[in-house]
Amino acid sequence: MKTALRYLIFLLIPFLSSCWENHYDNIPEDQKPELVNNDTLLFVDSLTNIVDTFNIYFSNYYDISDSRYYTELINIGYILNNQNSFYTIRQHFKGIFIGVNTKTYDPIYFEENKPKPAQQDLLVRGVTYPNTYVLNQYRFDTDTLPKTVYYSLKHGIIRYDYADGRKYELVSE
Secondary structure (H helix, E strand, C coil): CHHHHHHHHHHHHHHHHHHCCCEEECCCHHHCCCCCCCCEEEEEECCCCCEEEEEEEEEEEEEEEECCEEEEEEEEEEEECCCCEEEEEEEECCEEEEEECCEEECCEECCCCCCCCCEEEEEECCEEEEEEEEEEEECCCCCCCCCEEEEECCCEEEEEECCCCCEEEECCC
């Protein structure tokens, strides 16, 4: 009987030790933006040639929900003309959420059972950005913020449009 108990304990050790391992939910590499901290991006209004300058605040870290469960997060802040955060982007393995102050745009979910916003290949200032998400104001309606934001997983915000016809486009890297 003691021998059988020893074998049972020996067989349970790998199973029990796997319960103590850390679990990481990582953002797939093909979904991570190429932006880095302190990047400067220029957007030009296609009608008036007015320029918006954004400095990028970028952080990549793991959120710990309990002692062994880690979720990779990316936070990107688009800071307009060195004043305050204009766009805040929060990304994890389940999706991307873009907001301006307390207002948000359509979320991008990566889970199979969640709806995804429309995607299109977007031509901006001679550069084609494939699979760009078209994000509209989500449950709010105001003319003081862009009506639509065009977002690329690789390049971040590509263009933002206001209801009055202004279209601010990224000046290519």
